[in-house]
Amino acid sequence: MEIRVMTSADLEFAVSLTEAVGWSSIKRDFEELLLFDPHGNFVGEEDGIPIGMVCALSYGPFASIGNLIVVDEFRGQGKGAELMEHAMDYVKNKGTDVMMLDSVPAAVPLYERLGFKKVCRSLRLAGRVEPKLSQRVRPMEGKDLMHILSVDRKHFGASRFLFISSGLAACPEFSTVVEVDGDIAGYAMGSERHGHVRLAPWVMSDHTEFARSVLQDFAVQAGGLEIRAGVLETSRRAIGVYKACGLVEKGHSWRMVRGAKERIDFSDGIYAIGSPMRG
Ligand SMILES: CC(C)(COP(=O)(O)OP(=O)(O)OC[C@H]1O[C@@H](n2cnc3c(N)ncnc32)[C@H](O)[C@@H]1OP(=O)(O)O)[C@@H](O)C(=O)NCCC(=O)NCCS
Incomplete structure (x- = not known):
């Protein structure tokens, strides 16, 4: 080949x-x-x-x-x-x-042979959420980007500037921030694809009590379409919010790492992964 x-x-x-x-x-x-x-x-x-x-x-x-x-x-x-x-x-x-990936269960032996080790399950959730606008949540704007990037870097451990700025440009209707006392406590982004809306990425840095409002506000934009999200099983608060809002587990892959896994921060502030590749 x-x-x-x-x-x-x-x-x-x-x-x-x-x-x-x-x-x-x-x-x-x-x-x-x-x-x-x-x-x-x-x-x-x-x-x-x-x-x-x-x-x-x-x-x-x-x-x-x-x-x-x-x-x-x-x-x-x-x-x-x-x-x-x-x-x-x-x-x-x-x-x-140091490398990470999300492996479907059938491919785990292939990656293990290449030196990757399982870290935790990476869950796939889906469902329809009762829509409700929140006063805490507002559309993301270009001027928020630098603040969002510093919030994101704190949880992800590296810059996702290109993906976040490109997501905002392509799908502003699904890009929101949650603001508390003038400070950005988190952000959520998404995109419509093949009849559902993918929520990705979603980070809550602070004031996680508003996470449910973020999801319900997101559902207003989703306009009744199914919402799908991926989250690591270690993000327990996020999973609690998803389940309380009616999303159910549809399957999982395995988050696997090769090399020093402590170099990657699997922060539980990441409420929805950016996609298997985007962490
Ligand atoms: C994963 C994939 C790329 C492997 O390609 P391949 O050329 O067959 O790979 P190799 O011959 O080097 O290795 C075979 C390994 O693939 C994995 N595999 C086998 N069937 C598979 C399947 N349906 N889906 C995913 N992985 C599979 C197994 O680990 C297998 O090793 P094993 O025989 O010891 O169990 C191929 O199966 C594929 O395209 N699957 C669909 C897409 C996918 O699942 N990609 C991986 C996402 S994490």
Whole structure:
């Protein structure tokens, strides 16, 4: 297999792979990955025909690897492992040997062979939430970005500037902040995709008593569509809020880490992960 860098000419192929495996990725997800790092996303080819992909995001202190897919007829021949090793070498060359990913249960043995270890379950929740506008919650504005980034960095441990600013530009209707006494206590973002709304990311830094209001306010924008979110099982307060608002568990993957896992902060202030790749 030849492995080469993914370009914008591969976006349709990338989205078609995710559709084939039932993920709700959209073109913008990959456009952002290419913007974040034009050299960090890879396509595997056999005889010039694309047959798989993998994406690597190096945040500096740690990296995230995801979107590993091999087309059906080429599976079971070591190509998934080869793509992973390529992505792992890439992030090592960028300066970090700490890597995380979210693994579907069936792929855990593959990642364990590559040195990843399970940390906790990464839950998938879904449901319809009773909508209710909150006076504490207001639309996010461009001028909030620097404050939000410092809140986000405190919980995530690295800068997600590109994803947060791009999410605000693309879906301002789903981008909100919760403000208490003039201070931003948290923020939530989302996007509509294939008939549901994905809530991601959502961070509550402070005043978690308003988390339920954030979710119910978000439901107003969702306009009756199902809300889906992912959250680590260690974020117990977040799970409590989801369950109280009627979301139910629909499955899980495994958050896995290779290298010094203490270098990654799995903060329970992260109420919804940014997507498996975005932590
Ligand atoms: C995961 C995937 C890329 C592996 O590709 P591959 O070329 O078959 O990988 P390899 O031959 O190097 O390794 C085979 C390993 O894949 C994993 N695997 C097998 N079937 C799988 C499935 N349906 N879904 C996910 N992983 C699977 C197993 O760990 C297997 O190892 P095992 O035989 O010891 O159990 C491929 O199965 C796939 O595209 N699955 C669908 C998308 C997906 O689940 N991606 C992973 C998200 S975390």
